[in-house]
Amino acid sequence: MNNRLDAVTAxxxxxxRFSSVDGPGNRTAIFLQGCNFDCRYCHNPETRxxxxxxxxxxxxCPAGALSQTPEGQVRFDPAKCVSCDTCIKVCEHDASPRIxxxxxxxxxxxxxxxxxxxxxxxxxxxxxxxxxxxxKELFEIAQKEALTCFLDSxxxxxxxxxxxxxxxxxxxxxxxxxxxxxxxxxxxxxxxKTVLANAKYLAEIGKLFEIRTVVAPDLxxxxxxxxxxxxxxxxxxxxxxxxxYKLITYRPMGVREKYRNMRIPTEEEMxxxxxxxxxxGWDDVVIT
Amino acid sequence: MKPITMExxxxxxxxxxxxxxxxxxxxxxxVCTLAGKADSLLEVLDLxxxxxxxxxxxxxxxCICDLFEGHAPMRPRYxxxxxxxxxxxxxxxxxxxxxxxxxEAINSLLIFYKHVPSITNFPVYVGALDxxxxxxxxxxDDETAKKLLKLFLIHVDRTILDSFSHANLGPxxxxxxxxxxxxxxxxxxAVPNITLKYDPEITDDDFAIEAVKTSLKSAKPSFANHxxxxxxxxxxxVIASCYNGLKLGGGSYTLCRMxxxxxxxxxxxxxxxxxxxxxxxxxxxxxxxxxxIKFEVEESGFFENNFLAxxxxxxxxxxxxxxxxxxxxxxxxxxxxxxxxxxRYGHNKEADALGVEIMEQIKAFNDAHTxxxxxxxxxxxxxxxxxxxxxxxxxxxxxxxxxxxxxxELLEHLRHCSLFHKYFPSGTGDIFPIDTTAHKNPEFILDxxxxxxxxxxxxxxxYASDSDVIRITGYLVKRSEIEKLRSGQAVLxxxxxxxxxxxxxxxxxxxxxx
Ligand code: SF4
Ligand code: SF4
Numbered sequence: 001m002n003n004r005l006d007a008v009t010a011x012x013x014x015x016x017r018f019s020s021v022d023g024p025g026n027r028t029a030i031f032l033q034g035c036n037f038d039c040r041y042c043h044n045p046e047t048r049x050x051x052x053x054x055x056x057x058x059x060x061c062p063a064g065a066l067s068q069t070p071e072g073q074v075r076f077d078p079a080k081c082v083s084c085d086t087c088i089k090v091c092e093h094d095a096s097p098r099i100x101x102x103x104x105x106x107x108x109x110x111x112x113x114x115x116x117x118x119x120x121x122x123x124x125x126x127x128x129x130x131x132x133x134x135x136k137e138l139f140e141i142a143q144k145e146a147l148t149c150f151l152d153s154x155x156x157x158x159x160x161x162x163x164x165x166x167x168x169x170x171x172x173x174x175x176x177x178x179x180x181x182x183x184x185x186x187x188x189x190x191x192x193k194t195v196l197a198n199a200k201y202l203a204e205i206g207k208l209f210e211i212r213t214v215v216a217p218d219l220x221x222x223x224x225x226x227x228x229x230x231x232x233x234x235x236x237x238x239x240x241x242x243x244x245y246k247l248i249t250y251r252p253m254g255v256r257e258k259y260r261n262m263r264i265p266t267e268e269e270m271x272x273x274x275x276x277x278x279x280x281g282w283d284d285v286v287i288t
Numbered sequence: 289m290k291p292i293t294m295e296x297x298x299x300x301x302x303x304x305x306x307x308x309x310x311x312x313x314x315x316x317x318x319v320c321t322l323a324g325k326a327d328s329l330l331e332v333l334d335l336x337x338x339x340x341x342x343x344x345x346x347x348x349x350x351c352i353c354d355l356f357e358g359h360a361p362m363r364p365r366y367x368x369x370x371x372x373x374x375x376x377x378x379x380x381x382x383x384x385x386x387x388x389x390x391x392e393a394i395n396s397l398l399i400f401y402k403h404v405p406s407i408t409n410f411p412v413y414v415g416a417l418d419x420x421x422x423x424x425x426x427x428x429d430d431e432t433a434k435k436l437l438k439l440f441l442i443h444v445d446r447t448i449l450d451s452f453s454h455a456n457l458g459p460x461x462x463x464x465x466x467x468x469x470x471x472x473x474x475x476x477x478a479v480p481n482i483t484l485k486y487d488p489e490i491t492d493d494d495f496a497i498e499a500v501k502t503s504l505k506s507a508k509p510s511f512a513n514h515x516x517x518x519x520x521x522x523x524x525x526v527i528a529s530c531y532n533g534l535k536l537g538g539g540s541y542t543l544c545r546m547x548x549x550x551x552x553x554x555x556x557x558x559x560x561x562x563x564x565x566x567x568x569x570x571x572x573x574x575x576x577x578x579x580x581i582k583f584e585v586e587e588s589g590f591f592e593n594n595f596l597a598x599x600x601x602x603x604x605x606x607x608x609x610x611x612x613x614x615x616x617x618x619x620x621x622x623x624x625x626x627x628x629x630x631x632r633y634g635h636n637k638e639a640d641a642l643g644v645e646i647m648e649q650i651k652a653f654n655d656a657h658t659x660x661x662x663x664x665x666x667x668x669x670x671x672x673x674x675x676x677x678x679x680x681x682x683x684x685x686x687x688x689x690x691x692x693x694x695x696x697e698l699l700e701h702l703r704h705c706s707l708f709h710k711y712f713p714s715g716t717g718d719i720f721p722i723d724t725t726a727h728k729n730p731e732f733i734l735d736x737x738x739x740x741x742x743x744x745x746x747x748x749x750x751y752a753s754d755s756d757v758i759r760i761t762g763y764l765v766k767r768s769e770i771e772k773l774r775s776g777q778a779v780l781x782x783x784x785x786x787x788x789x790x791x792x793x794x795x796x797x798x799x800x801x802x
Contacts, residue, residue, distance in 0.1 A: 025735040114739075
């Protein structure tokens with residue numbers, strides 16, 4: 001990719017041209033590599049960390065799409081890749097060899113290809129907010145081209161301290177992984193003070209599109225989390241904010257071996273959580 | 289009238305007896321088939337020399353197909369009555385005054401439908417239902433309106449026994465339109481086929497989203513590019529039968545189709561195809577259509593005697609004819625092979641460019657051919673991407689990419705469509721089954737429609753990959769009815785049999801799900 005020295009780049013794991021699940025309408029979703037949380041149920045752990053050049057995937061790639069420089073750096077040839085995902089399955093370091101360092105303009109070139117079919121872009125991860133300067137540059141260009149710009153974030157970055165980024169961000173989809181600090185620590189390895197502050201801040205400025213909770217009953221008190229998160233944001237709903245609450249059923253697909261045996265919540269449990277929210281006054285609750 | 293051989297008479301007599309004894313045809317289907325058999329014994333048309341060698345052939349070699357229009361066309365293939373005029377003025381022949389309320393309006397329409405002939409013996413167009421009914425709904429509440437619309441639409445489904453029957457909605461949002469969409473979502477019926485004339489500048493998003501939701505439940509409405517159709521046919525166009533753009537108060541005399549793949553088989557190489565084979569077949573088909581039209585207009589007496597014409601619900605000078613084609617994919621692939629090239633249609637730039645080149649040649653031919661009775665379309669036929677028939681084997685509809693070979697990415701598929709849709713004012717379309725568990729987001733579909741129409745796509749249909757009503761090629765059939773017929777039971781609608789054939793021969797249930 002075109003790595004100009006003056007432009008900020010971000011490590012791009014993948015770009016999905018048409019996505020129906022990353023915000024309103026049809027959007028191009030851009031997944032950045034690297035995350036600062038360690039969610040036990042992470043279902044794409046290969047986006048968490050960076051390649052250390054161990055070379056294991058290079059040997060197993062069936063298409064010869066991977067090679068290694070004498071210095072040990074892994075090179076990826078997208079033209080040869082057959083998208084078999086062998087590399088990310090064999091990697092023991094929660095990484096992927098298929099990462100491209102891209103500038104905002106590099107990404108926009110990919111985005112423009114599917115114009116006029118999309119209404120916007122969503123940057124996801126990994127954790128996208130680890131790259132605020134890249135996001136600002138990308139969103140500035142995208143907004144000029146009449147695309148709405150969404151962030152999909154774990155909430156660890158204090159958005160209220162970055163008005164420049166918020167000025168070019170149309171809305172945010174925010175994870176509330178657990179409500180009590182202990183539960184959050186147990187689920188993600190990190191605290192949630194900033195997450196909850198972000199939820200309120202974003203709701204206040206009308207840029208909170210969606211709250212999501214992955215319902216994994218073995219990890220945290222799901223009822224308490226959903227109830228408290230619901231109650232915390234209720235005043236904003238009452239003031240007219242439109243926020244969706246998405247309840248995601250924990251499923252073991254893609255989850256790391258050691259966390260794969262957690263209990264899957266039943267359909268009734270999911271419906272119960274939905275009822276909890278609708279009884280409270282939430283009218284847009286989605287179960288997936 | 290020309291004589292025919294005794295052998296042909298005997299064969300036909302046997303077919304007549306088989307029809308009478310058929311276990312799977314309903315009474316109406318038998319009567320209709322028998323009429324066709326009688327007509328097949330006539331020879332009244334002045335046929336161009338060489339036609340028979342191209343027409344009377346099995347599907348592997350047939351180059352021209354007249355889609356069962358018969359030997360002595362007694363009425364135009366597609367008839368598009370001006371229902372608005374009927375609602376305003378009533379009909380002397382039918383002894384009906386203009387309706388005064390919704391009850392009378394619905395009753396009048398249901399009566400009228402039984403008197404609209406077409407190739408199928410059922411009306412291929414049942415009107416812009418939202419516009420026709422909206423004024424009459426102002427005096428009833430939503431609940432009553434829905435009940436009435438429901439009864440009306442059930443009546444249509446159970447008496448118009450053929451899903452080549454089309455209602456139109458939009459582009460303006462109306463209360464009637466909304467209620468019809470709601471009711472269709474509940475009914476999940478195959479008839480009528482429905483199209484939303486869609487223009488994002490006229491149709492608001494709310495109404496369009498209602499349409500998407502209904503299409504993911506009952507495989508209709510489809511979306512027609514209103515701007516595109518209006519620019520070609522004027523404001524008073526309608527969508528009839530499968531997806532055919534035609535003039536209100538007119539229609540199409542005839543539709544014949546070239547089977548392009550079989551024309552390619554005749555050719556030595558690409559040069560021979562372009563310089564000899566294709567021009568030869570186009571010329572014969574055009575003259576065959578001219579002969580059919582001449583008989584309909586000058587001899588059949590239809591336009592002098594039928595009440596639709598006498599009372600001005602249709603006008604002879606608003607009819608045109610449809611110059612159809614199928615099998616572009618096979619044609620391009622065969623020609624690429626003959627040229628020793630590997631690229632395949634839908635996956636290779638050179639192959640697709642060849643498809644466009646062939647379309648340009650067909651268009652140029654059509655632009656140069658004139659027929660005195662097609663005044664409404666400048667004296668020319670309209671090109672039509674025919675959707676195929678049940679017995680087609682290895683013949684892809686119109687310019688579609690064969691099922692099973694669709695590009696992996698939806699975007700690439702749409703881009704391919706955008707190369708071809710613009711050539712067909714009298715209809716083309718592509719169909720996309722949608723995985724609704726993955727896409728719980730109707731705005732997603734609407735964004736795709738919006739983008740597609742900006743890129744010159746004409747007509748798009750969606751259905752949920754798990755729904756009972758599915759779109760076969762252009763028409764709708766219930767999967768459950770196909771299964772009934774497969775097990776040897778009679779079914780109400782004749783299109784179910786076509787759906788069964790298309791499922792077995794055309795693999796429609798194996799379309800790539802998006
Ligand atoms: S991606 Fe993983 S397996 Fe491949 S070289 Fe890097 S660390 Fe090793
Ligand atoms: S997905 Fe990975 S292993 Fe498979 S071909 Fe691509 S680079 Fe190689």
